[in-house]
Amino acid sequence: MPTAESHVEAARLVREAGGQLVGRTRLQKVAYLTQLAGFGTTFPFSYRHYGPYSEELATGMELARAMGFVEEDEKRAEWGGRYSIYRTTDRTPPAVDQDRARFVAEVSKIGAIELELAATAAFLRAAEGVQGDPWQATAQLKPDKAAHGRLDRAKQAYHALRKIDTPAALPDI
Numbered sequence: 001m002p003t004a005e006s007h008v009e010a011a012r013l014v015r016e017a018g019g020q021l022v023g024r025t026r027l028q029k030v031a032y033l034t035q036l037a038g039f040g041t042t043f044p045f046s047y048r049h050y051g052p053y054s055e056e057l058a059t060g061m062e063l064a065r066a067m068g069f070v071e072e073d074e075k076r077a078e079w080g081g082r083y084s085i086y087r088t089t090d091r092t093p094p095a096v097d098q099d100r101a102r103f104v105a106e107v108s109k110i111g112a113i114e115l116e117l118a119a120t121a122a123f124l125r126a127a128e129g130v131q132g133d134p135w136q137a138t139a140q141l142k143p144d145k146a147a148h149g150r151l152d153r154a155k156q157a158y159h160a161l162r163k164i165d166t167p168a169a170l171p172d173i
Contacts, residue, residue: 006060009041011069012093016104019088023112024058025050027086029119030107031057033161036126038168039100045127051120052127061086069093103164110157113145117154118161125171134173 013031014021021027028045032052035041043054065072069092073085095101110118117138124134135155139146146154162170 006043006056007063007067007069008093009043010057010060011064011088012095013104014070014086015088015092016095016101017108018105021086021108023083023085024061025116026108026112027061028053028057029115030104032119033107033122033170034100034104036122036168037103037161037164037166037170039097039103039166045123047120047123047127051116052123067091099165103161103166106161106164111150111153113150114154114157117142117145117151118158121154121173122158122171125173 010027010031013027013034017030021030029051031041031043031054032045035043035045043057043060045052045054047053061070061072064070065086068089071087071089073087075083075085077083107115120141121134121138124137135151138154139151158170158173162172
């Protein structure tokens with residue numbers, strides 16, 4: 001059951017991402033890392049196939065779309081799956097915290113697979129309490145995605161995010 005403000009928070013993420021956010025998986029990972037960095041929201045996240053996932057966030061985005069806070073353009077990927085492109089409207093709530101908006105904008109620039117890997121590693125440390133190397137655990141969970149230098153790029157992107165001044169420090173992984 002979404003909170004009364006989940007649709008506002010979901011729509012605000014699109015605004016803070018620069019007015020467009022591509023992919024439901026990206027939405028989830030951006031929200032998770034933003035929350036982990038201490039920028040409000042209290043979406044409950046659990047681990048799913050693509051990493052941290054919040055059903056409440058997904059429902060909030062559906063409500064945001066239904067209320068005209070965002071537009072959703074659903075596309076077919078080359079591999080046959082579907083993805084969404086979320087865009088702001090004149091009804092999208094404004095950003096209320098410029099530091100958060102800057103953080104969301106930076107997270108949104110990370111490549112989709114690298115973002116998934118980074119958010120997964122952070123989740124494994126923060127929520128699952130993995131004591132060993134969460135990057136290694138992530139590579140074991142997602143061997144195909146971790147290949148071809150993507151895990152190293154995910155580490156670099158995550159370490160760059162850790163350098164941003166945030167209310168709560170991202171876990172040192």
